[in-house]
Amino acid sequence: MSAAVSTDDLVAWVRAFRDTVQQHKDELTRLDSEIGDADHGSNMARGLDAVVAKLGETPASAAELFKTVGMTLVSSVGGASGPLYGTLFLRMGPALSSDEVDAASLGAALRAGVDGVVARGKAELGDKTMIDALSPAVDAWDAAAGDGATPAEAARAAAEAAARGRDATEPLVARKGRASYLGERSAGHLDPGATSATLLLEALRDTLAGAA
Amino acid sequence: MSAAVSTDDLVAWVRAFRDTVQQHKDELTRLDSEIGDADHGSNMARGLDAVVAKLGETPASAAELFKTVGMTLVSSVGGASGPLYGTLFLRMGPALSSDEVDAASLGAALRAGVDGVVARGKAELGDKTMIDALSPAVDAWDAAAGDGATPAEAARAAAEAAARGRDATEPLVARKGRASYLGERSAGHLDPGATSATLLLEALRDTLAGAA
Amino acid sequence: MKKFVNDPGNVLAEALRGIEAAHPELRVDAENRVISRAEPTRAGKVALVSGGGSGHEPLHGGFVGRGMLDAAAAGEVFTSPTPDQVLAATQAVDSGAGVLHIVKNYTGDVLNFEMAAELAAAEGVQVESVVVADDVAVTDSTWTAGRRGTGTTVVLEKIVGALAEEGADLAAVAELARRVSAAGRSMGVALTSCTVPAAGRPTFELPDDEMEVGVGIHGEPGRSRVKLASAHEIAKLMVDPVVHDFGEPVGPAIVLLSGLGGTPLIEQYLLYGEIAPLLAEAGVEVKRVLVGDYITSLDMAGASLTVVRADDEMLRLWDAPVVTPGLRWGA
């Protein structure tokens, strides 16, 4: 496996995220109807369709790609997830210092993105939000990258950590977002945002695995 | 069986009508929900409860009884059936020339009442209304009375004719009342008013049979 | 049945208590179930009285107030009021200048108002009556009960109420009422049935993929049952028969799209978005329009469209001030 991630790979990631969100749209909405307002699937699908519609030719750089994705998400999703996923991508771009994207720099970009989500949404680990998937994922990425993993290997570790984090949201009582209104009744359900965030990392894993 | 009908008998009739309408209240409403607005049972029950509440001591005469019943129905039922049943009773009183009520005079009173209903509601036989039960009933009464029947016998004949008339409403297309809005779709259902009118005559039959 | 009720047999009396609490500008006669303006009728002003079964709110009680009705008699749910109620309403608001009875064409309403008018006349009150029969879903003939009265009633009460407020006499008021009544056509579509509280279950059953076309406001089933269609198709099912029934170009009109009680405003607007271009195509010049719940059928999901051909006088009177719970502008 290659140590470098091309902008084409990242475009493929974004497209793969769109595809998997479309496939899981009804599931995301069903999860959101259990502890929210039944729109997370359509929100994400609408936003990612808009993103893909914007991706004409390959953007000049990863930074440009992430800026476009982030701005498009912000301006087309709405709800809580729009500004949060938008911020994730908007913060990733500037964190990529050079055009050389490797495991370390992509990990740093992801961490910058997740830090941005935390700064916007003020959620902590265990609040039953997308952070519960995103935060362990970047930790796992960094650990793997520190051990010399390729981007594909780091993505595999991150996706696994995200899925575990997503599953761990089930028993939690939500403290942020719409599910928090349910109090104790929010326990016993997966968080929709943690579920879509896991799809994001799984899409990265699958894309990088394919782009050997 | 006696040839004379006492005012007490007539009071008992009215009470028996109330009781049977209460027993058939849900059925009348169900019939009315099929081709109307689902209130015939509660309309009649409300009105007859009000009537029974007014019947303190035995009224001085049959004429007075019928006037009270008619006025109470008019002022407490509403809908189409209120003015129509009200008119039925209001017209019966004055038709009783003397206090001696026998098969002939009760038949004349019933005919006056039914004529009043026709005058108010302008329905003809076959329009799928209470007239389809009432009109054959008074014809049967008169025929029986003409043949020398006692009131109890005449009432039996009238109740049978009413029931036949009620059953005959089933295939009809309504031309009067709320069911007429359904056009062809009103066919295939018994008319609720013809059903309650049959209860009226059956109550008379049962009362006079009991008051041997 | 999922409703805000205590005793399903006592809905009207209890709802009247809420109306009384919410509207100090109205007087609620609990015994006679009559809603009238708190202020007595101005001497010389013709009074407008309407009424009918309850369950159509804001009609009629919600249209009592300056510029519209003087009183409304509220029958039980879906049951016309009794003559006593209508008489009480009539006597409560007659200033001596006479009273117009606005009656929707249902056998029960017609008979009870007729008796009330006879009783009122016997008491020396001058009464004129207008019967609204605007529902084109119903085939009319001299042999039937004729068309039902629906949305045109709202438009009539507003326009004629304004004329009465100006001090016109009973003959003029009744004449305009008959003109407005003759100028209106309506058509309703139901996506669900409604549930009469005392009955406790839906009046009719509608499969998930069907709708009732030509439904009445008493929750009675419509004239035909068809497959559920898009808003665009439904708009056609409403506009076509209404426009067609005028038989000649409609021209300037007042349009009312009323929800039936269980349909939220966002859907009503969406439907109106489909209706407006169809009306324009058919030559209806929409001069004024209301979208919202004005004449309802309890919790029925559905809508009714009313088109009233309007001349300049009607438009002027439509624009005059009105201050009622259900319709308010200009003051």
Added chain:
Amino acid sequence: MKKFVNDPGNVLAEALRGIEAAHPELRVDAENRVISRAEPTRAGKVALVSGGGSGHEPLHGGFVGRGMLDAAAAGEVFTSPTPDQVLAATQAVDSGAGVLHIVKNYTGDVLNFEMAAELAAAEGVQVESVVVADDVAVTDSTWTAGRRGTGTTVVLEKIVGALAEEGADLAAVAELARRVSAAGRSMGVALTSCTVPAAGRPTFELPDDEMEVGVGIHGEPGRSRVKLASAHEIAKLMVDPVVHDFGEPVGPAIVLLSGLGGTPLIEQYLLYGEIAPLLAEAGVEVKRVLVGDYITSLDMAGASLTVVRADDEMLRLWDAPVVTPGLRWGA
């Protein structure tokens, strides 16, 4: 799903077409999904902008007009609008005197309005924001998203809109907005779920004999599910927590009882008939009251009660003229 729709994914855009057709006094920016007054903002007048997910009609678009909002950004059904939409609304109505953003406290609304305010500031528009968080069903804490914003929003938009109409400056407008926001408490009860068109089925399932207490306007399930109760019992479940939360005698107040979209007016009045005496008992002096559909949850059957403690200035501004599709008086 039985709704007036064409494409369940395109409900908002199509409903906006209907709003545009029905309300020539409003301007509908279809691209940005912004509803604003047709007349440009008077020089020197502070503009009020609100917005939120759609499905709550008449909120917010129905409260645009003289004496109330200048513009509203309409998000997708139950989804807060994007920063671009709010920015477009803000720029469309700023006269130079600044803009007040009225935000309901939901994470999505707060984040999107926050970003919009940053963008607007960068464009040189002065923006102040007020966040309404009045729903006592939600336990508040610094560790949570806090209370939702519901009915107080309507009262705030009316009162503060009147002050802006009088020419008050942005600081004064924002200060009053915060006072009204702090003075309001709400509580909602749902008898049924609602159906988001794009989801196609009810957001939650409620057995026939249960209800959701403390439901929000986004159709999210409530805080507790209990057996269906009488209107009287439900009234207590609404009044008690609201009154209790004030923590001290309420005194003069403006009260709003809003249907949630699927509950007919007759039931709302019946419920208010139970609420009014309970409020009086609890020392709430109801100075003004509205009963009707003002802030809804699509087709949900249910109601929400809002009590806003009101001083004389608030009452005076409440009574000032307002001309919007959803609220109109005095003009």
